[in-house]
Amino acid sequence: MRILVTGGAGYVGSVTVERLLAAGHGVIVVDDLSTGHRAAVPPEATYVDLRYGDVHAMTRAFVEERVDAVLHCGAKSIVPESVADPALYYHENVIGGIGLLDAMVAAGVRRLVLSSTAAVYGLPDIVPIPEDAPLRPINPYGATKASLESAIRWYGVAYGIRSVRLRYFNVAGASDRNGEMHDPESHLIPLVLAALEGGRPVTIFGDDYPTPDGTCIRDYIHVLDLADAHLAALEATAPEDARTGPPDGSEPVALNLGTSDGYSVRAVLAAAERVTGTPVPHRVGPRRAGDPPVLVADARLAGAVLGWRAMRTDLDAIVGSAWEWRRRHPDGYRV
Ligand SMILES: NC(=O)c1ccc[n+]([C@@H]2O[C@H](COP(=O)([O-])OP(=O)(O)OC[C@H]3O[C@@H](n4cnc5c(N)ncnc54)[C@H](O)[C@@H]3O)[C@@H](O)[C@H]2O)c1
Incomplete structure (x- = not known):
């Protein structure tokens, strides 16, 4: 084609x-x-x-x-x-x-x-x-x-x-060749990794949600x-x-x-700390308007129609691939 x-x-x-x-x-x-x-x-x-x-x-x-x-x-x-x-x-x-x-x-x-x-x-x-x-x-x-x-x-x-x-x-991770480089960046994983590289500390928007650790849960694919x-x-x-x-x-x-499963904001920070061996600078702020506690896909239909399902669901591996890409491209796409 x-x-x-x-x-x-x-x-x-x-x-x-x-x-x-x-x-x-x-x-x-x-x-x-x-x-x-x-x-x-x-x-x-x-x-x-x-x-x-x-x-x-x-x-x-x-x-x-x-x-x-x-x-x-x-x-x-x-x-x-x-x-x-x-x-x-x-x-x-x-x-x-x-x-x-x-x-x-x-x-x-x-x-x-x-x-x-x-x-x-x-x-x-x-x-x-x-x-x-x-x-x-x-x-x-x-x-x-x-x-x-x-x-x-x-x-x-x-x-x-x-x-x-x-x-x-929530799309995350990288291939060997290409990764996530937005300006401004609004996605959690690159923001966490940028904080680890000396950028602005991450803000956790609310830690009093009705979830196991109080932070929002999202479906990372x-x-x-x-x-x-x-x-x-x-x-x-x-x-x-x-x-x-x-x-x-x-x-x-x-x-x-999606993966039909989710990870909390704190779980993402913990994964980044495991992957990099460094604590993530962060602070807890108030909730953002319109942020539901849990957003997770029912992805069964994609399985039934396309025979597809997410295979790379381990959070450390997802965060690890994003980190590895940034490590190999410290200037992003600038040459
Ligand atoms: N990244 C995510 O987590 C996510 C989640 C849900 C949906 N999406 C959707 O996936 C798609 C890709 O997202 P992304 O994160 O790769 O965004 P991105 O900003 O990295 O990519 C969008 C691309 O479209 C190009 N573009 C924008 N307007 C254009 C125009 N008028 N003509 C030609 N090119 C134009 C941009 O230059 C850019 O290369 C988007 O449609 C987005 O809505 C992304």
Whole structure:
């Protein structure tokens, strides 16, 4: 297959690109490098400096590169930024996303996998969260992803785009080549590792939650497991593959990607201390608004549909791979 990956210079995208190349697929990365890194794109992939919402340029790229399927990883994805600037999130994630869909329709590309997020669920009634839980996002980031999911569903019904929407929980870890390097960083594990490298102490937002150690529990999924799931999902969008519904794209699939298990904030700090042998500088602050005590995926459907499950679930190994990557790339992607 020839697969166009939007956001392929970002964290999840770049590791997935490695996996797709290793499986023998041709890869075209479209990325505007707004939060990604040119050096994260492996030389075996074709890189195109484009905004994925540019309908005309994307239509041309689909045709010229003879694209069979799209993995849409590109997005703005920082929750506090989305609250401060919802316009940016609606323009990029929704309007840009519709532009990408329009270009797919124009060029006759009918296979799509979307990087969606657990943020579409908001504050869940049931944990582990099943895919049929109501979508009640509590921030513009989650709302824009839910909007794009909904558009994809109707584009499937009307224009025959066969899709899988993958709702990730907390992605972590690294491949040998690529790791997590965001600026600003908002994810716990890189913040913990940065604190160990002499950066700002970590703040634990609340230690009085109804959990065993009082801190919030989240579902951490290794980025290599996520990459495996993307490969399986892309292959499952083949028209003759009944796993993604009827050939006309009228019943798209949404799948949670997590481990169905969770680790607390304090457990992450303890793992980092075991891995590095150094205490993590930290302080305890007040709870953050909208932080549920436990957010864990019910990931059984991904197992049933794709035959996939997370294999790299040991927290020390996840944190260890992130630490190892940072140790080998002390300047991140700067050369
Ligand atoms: N990292 C996580 O824990 C996590 C969790 C849930 C969902 N997700 C989703 O996974 C996807 C990837 O996340 P990530 O952590 O790798 O983010 P990232 O910021 O590292 O990667 C996003 C990439 O998209 C590119 N991009 C953004 N807007 C673009 C545009 N208009 N045109 C072209 N390229 C553009 C950026 O330059 C960047 O390379 C996102 O869609 C995000 O919502 C991530």
